[in-house]
Amino acid sequence: MADPTGWPPDSYFDREWALTVMQRSLEALHKEFAADGREEEFAALKPWLVGEAPALPQAEAAAKLGLTEGAVKVAIHRLRKRFRDLVRCELAQTVEDDAGVEAELKYFVEVLAAQ
Secondary structure: OOOOOOOOHHHHHHHHHHHHHHHHHHHHHHHHHHHOOOHHHHHHHOHHHHOOHHHOOHHHHHHHHOOOHHHHHHHHHHHHHHHHHHHHHHHHOOOOOHHHHHHHHHHHHHHHHOO
16 A cells, blocks of 8 residues: 555554554444443543544533533533543554553554654
8 A cells, every 4th residue: 555645654654553553443433432321422422532522612512412511511521531441452462561651552652643
């Protein structure tokens, strides 16, 4: 596959790796919500997880879900925490110990920030 960014091959590979980790973690999170019958909640809160939230006020999500804005803020916080946990689990599959997970997580964030 050609690199549309013009980045060096190793940088392109690392970016694709980070995006794959994110996608796999997002899919796992979606499956968890679906298994609990909470797909509507996931769909309403997902914009705050994937960076699309500025277009959607929390009050609108709260009204859609029948929650207060405070409850939506807590739900978003919990969603982000669970997502971080799932990213850590994905990264843990490729390293030997907790220190390796921390190093991979740091690099993961650096790669995504470089986009």
